[in-house]
Amino acid sequence: MINTDDISVVAFDADDTLWDCQSHFEAVERHLYQLIQPYCDDAAAQLYLTESNNMADLGYGCKAFTISILETALRVGGPHLTADSLQQLLNHSKQLLQLPATPLPGVEATLQALAASHRYRMVVFTKGELQDQENKLQRSGLKHYFSHVEITSNKTEREFQQLCNHFYIEPQQLLMVGNSFRSDIAPALSIGAWAVHIPFHVTWQLETFEEYEHERLTKIDRPEQLLQLLL
Numbered sequence: 001m002i003n004t005d006d007i008s009v010v011a012f013d014a015d016d017t018l019w020d021c022q023s024h025f026e027a028v029e030r031h032l033y034q035l036i037q038p039y040c041d042d043a044a045a046q047l048y049l050t051e052s053n054n055m056a057d058l059g060y061g062c063k064a065f066t067i068s069i070l071e072t073a074l075r076v077g078g079p080h081l082t083a084d085s086l087q088q089l090l091n092h093s094k095q096l097l098q099l100p101a102t103p104l105p106g107v108e109a110t111l112q113a114l115a116a117s118h119r120y121r122m123v124v125f126t127k128g129e130l131q132d133q134e135n136k137l138q139r140s141g142l143k144h145y146f147s148h149v150e151i152t153s154n155k156t157e158r159e160f161q162q163l164c165n166h167f168y169i170e171p172q173q174l175l176m177v178g179n180s181f182r183s184d185i186a187p188a189l190s191i192g193a194w195a196v197h198i199p200f201h202v203t204w205q206l207e208t209f210e211e212y213e214h215e216r217l218t219k220i221d222r223p224e225q226l227l228q229l230l231l
Contacts, residue, residue, distance in 0.1 A: 013178030
């Protein structure tokens with residue numbers, strides 16, 4: 001059970017926690033797979049290989065994903081793919097920059113209730129490309145619920161500790177809410193923070209992680225269940 005007396009800052013992940021993101025990416029992945037499946041045994045494995053190799057240089061986000069999508073298409077499909085088919089794939093990938101960022105069911109009501117309580121400082125703590133993440137937060141209509149937005153290239157113990165340092169709090173005063181066990185939950189627990197895991201129905205293959213139980217971890221199914229934990 002969460003010790004709410006300890007917590008002063010509640011941090012929320014963005015993609016697939018506040019709004020649906022991964023399903024839009026998966027639509028582009030399916031587009032790629034249709035193009036290259038005739039030329040390889042496992043299209044998904046080919047994309048995973050490209051993204052893994054590019055991660056150190058490109059990081060996370062729509063632009064990095066688009067480069068990996070096109071690189072995979074060219075590497076696997078090569079001369080078999082037409083300029084028109086590649087252009088369509090590029091156009092589909094660029095649409096990710098305008099995905100709706102519609103709040104998931106229960107998200108806005110939960111944020112509204114938490115904000116009205118004035119018990120916690122509410123922040124967005126997410127990784128990805130700065131402009132893209134800022135634009136999604138703006139389109140979501142949720143920005144006004146948060147006093148601070150932190151967008152970082154990655155989320156490891158180092159970034160979580162830096163977040164605590166920014167607010168001059170100890171790790172046990174931070175609660176992280178997110179869908180990714182790898183990026184949101186495990187590093188928060190590792191530094192001594194609290195965490196609430198809200199799994200999303202799809203997971204990016206580079207975010208897969210072996211889950212475990214922990215005394216400072218709570219798993220819920222719906223955002224509104226946060227209110228029972230925190231208020």
